Amino acid sequence: MIDKINDVYSQSLPAEHKDWECQLCGKLVRDPVRTSCCKKFYCDHGMQSALFESDLVCPGCNTNEVLLQDLKPDEVRTHVAEYSQKWEEQRKPASPPPEIK
Ligand SMILES: [Zn+2]
Numbered sequence: 270m271i272d273k274i275n276d277v278y279s280q281s282l283p284a285e286h287k288d289w290e291c292q293l294c295g296k297l298v299r300d301p302v303r304t305s306c307c308k309k310f311y312c313d314h315g316m317q318s319a320l321f322e323s324d325l326v327c328p329g330c331n332t333n334e335v336l337l338q339d340l341k342p343d344e345v346r347t348h349v350a351e352y353s354q355k356w357e358e359q360r361k362p363a364s365p366p367p368e369i370k
């Protein structure tokens with residue numbers, strides 16, 4: 270059996286961290302950026318491709334001409350990084366994975 274790639278970014282967020290939810294993918298924001306239009310968090314990469322595909326229309330509030338330089342890395346980044354680190358520590362398997370020969 271192959272383990273699914275399973276990381277903190279694929280989990281649903283606990284209620285106390287709901288504000289870290291990406292408005293695009295509905296998961297924990299990865300490299301969060303905040304828009305200057307609607308002030309919401311988005312994954313950096315996801316937002317860049319969304320803007321590229323929609324011709325610079327904000328996927329959150331439909332503002333036109335949202336520029337990549339309007340996306341501000343947000344300080345929530347630090348908290349998300351800590352959270353993800355803790356999560357990784359907690360999920361360490363009790364026994365090492367079987368060796369494949
Ligand atoms: Zn996202």
Ligand SMILES: [Zn+2]
Nearest residue numbers: 306307327330
């Ligand atoms: Zn917006």
